[in-house]
Amino acid sequence: MNTTTEDVVIVGAGPTGLSLGAELRLLGVSALVLDKQAAGENTSRACVVHARTLEVLEGIGATAELLQQGLVVPIFRIRDRSHVLATVSFKDLKTAYPYTLMCPQDRVERILLERFQSFGGMVQRPSEVFDTRPVGNDLQVHVKSGEEARTIHAKWVVGCDGAHSIIREQASIPFEGGAYNESFILADVEMDWPLERDEVTLFYSEKGLMVVAPLPDNRFRIVATVQQASAQPSISDFEAVLKDRGPEYPAVSIRHMAWSSRFRIQHKVAKVLRQGRILLAGDAAHVHSPAGGQGMNTGIQDAISLASALHRTLRDGDDTILDTWQKERLKVAHSVVGLTDRMTKVATVQSPVLKTLRNTAVELIGNIPFATHAAAEILSELTYR
Ligand SMILES: Cc1cc2nc3c(=O)[nH]c(=O)nc-3n(C[C@H](O)[C@H](O)[C@H](O)COP(=O)(O)OP(=O)(O)OC[C@H]3O[C@@H](n4cnc5c(N)ncnc54)[C@H](O)[C@@H]3O)c2cc1C
Numbered sequence: 001m002n003t004t005t006e007d008v009v010i011v012g013a014g015p016t017g018l019s020l021g022a023e024l025r026l027l028g029v030s031a032l033v034l035d036k037q038a039a040g041e042n043t044s045r046a047c048v049v050h051a052r053t054l055e056v057l058e059g060i061g062a063t064a065e066l067l068q069q070g071l072v073v074p075i076f077r078i079r080d081r082s083h084v085l086a087t088v089s090f091k092d093l094k095t096a097y098p099y100t101l102m103c104p105q106d107r108v109e110r111i112l113l114e115r116f117q118s119f120g121g122m123v124q125r126p127s128e129v130f131d132t133r134p135v136g137n138d139l140q141v142h143v144k145s146g147e148e149a150r151t152i153h154a155k156w157v158v159g160c161d162g163a164h165s166i167i168r169e170q171a172s173i174p175f176e177g178g179a180y181n182e183s184f185i186l187a188d189v190e191m192d193w194p195l196e197r198d199e200v201t202l203f204y205s206e207k208g209l210m211v212v213a214p215l216p217d218n219r220f221r222i223v224a225t226v227q228q229a230s231a232q233p234s235i236s237d238f239e240a241v242l243k244d245r246g247p248e249y250p251a252v253s254i255r256h257m258a259w260s261s262r263f264r265i266q267h268k269v270a271k272v273l274r275q276g277r278i279l280l281a282g283d284a285a286h287v288h289s290p291a292g293g294q295g296m297n298t299g300i301q302d303a304i305s306l307a308s309a310l311h312r313t314l315r316d317g318d319d320t321i322l323d324t325w326q327k328e329r330l331k332v333a334h335s336v337v338g339l340t341d342r343m344t345k346v347a348t349v350q351s352p353v354l355k356t357l358r359n360t361a362v363e364l365i366g367n368i369p370f371a372t373h374a375a376a377e378i379l380s381e382l383t384y385r
């Protein structure tokens with residue numbers, strides 16, 4: 001059995017773990033990233049990169065590359081079929097990035113990995129963490145790589161290991177919240193879409209929520225809630241959803257489907273983000289509806305601020321900054337979970353009376369520039385500066 005020692009061991013090489021690793025190494029802290037999978041995921045999953053994320057990724061030099069590989073979309077629109085209820089423009093935001101950037105998660109991860117490696121970082125794969133326990137002032141991280149088991153000693157361990165985090169589970173940190181009854185289906189498609197490619201559209205429908213967003217390479221992302229989803233949703237599943245919930249005319253046919261998937265969603269937040277020398281960030285700390293595209297963004301922002309707090313802790317020998325970090329990020333997590341939950345519930349109201357009330361209210365608010373500007377600031381996560 002081999003034994004090594006690290007300052008920070010990061011469990012999970014998703015967008016959260018890679019951002020944390022890159023920022024730590026930029027700050028001169030040695031950080032090892034472990035991932036149980038033999039290779040990185042190559043599916044598009046989360047596609048929205050918000051303005052605040054582009055700001056915080058400037059330090060590690062990822063933003064310019066993201067801008068090259070993504071598609072700038074300046075408008076978020078809420079519609080009932082074709083009818084516009086509200087337009088939220090990001091164009092007036094006080095940031096160098098007054099838009100959302102559509103960039104599939106596999107591209108984002110590739111860019112973050114390149115940045116991490118450019119600072120001398122390495123992801124060890126496949127390396128599955130199966131146990132973490134305190135020993136003296138350090139932690140012992142037990143890792144399996146195929147048949148081989150080894151122990152890594154670490155000063156700090158950060159669980160960036162996703163919604164089913166083993167780090168959270170073994171630290172017995174409660175994950176509090178609930179689950180949505182519906183499943184989400186999603187696909188990246190090529191289709192003749194009757195609306196402009198400068199808007200992400202959230203369609204209200206009593207049959208369920210639907211979001212259509214333009215992607216690079218002339219593709220579109222479709223996300224929808226359904227009662228029952230097949231494991232591999234088909235083109236006709238998405239054409240049916242577009243017909244029922246999208247613009248009334250013309251009927252949209254999908255020419256090509258590059259990828260489809262389904263997933264179920266919970267809305268939960270970890271009770272604490274720190275337990276002694278164990279920390280949680282990203283989906284390990286909070287999960288929620290994809291409405292508003294906040295998931296990957298919130299994880300990356302957890303990571304960048306955690307890197308600075310860990311750097312100061314290791315440099316100064318004072319860990320109180322980590323409690324401040326925890327307090328701030330828990331507040332953000334609760335606010336994101338609340339926002340996305342409200343967006344999901346409001347979008348899928350079923351009663352005709354409530355539907356009329358909702359549409360009237362959203363249309364009224366959608367005509368108040370102050371209100372739509374505030375909505376743009378919240379969605380872009382610039383309010384968390
Ligand atoms: C099908 C799908 C579609 C999605 N669509 C959207 C969307 O449209 N919009 C949106 O905002 N979000 C979406 N999400 C959610 C988004 O992908 C997550 O919010 C984001 O990936 C969180 O990043 P993360 O780094 O925190 O965790 P993850 O990306 O989950 O990464 C966790 C990593 O930890 C590794 N790991 C887990 N356990 C261990 C262990 N014991 N040892 C070592 N490594 C381990 C895993 O292999 C994984 O690489 C989607 C997710 C899925 C699955």
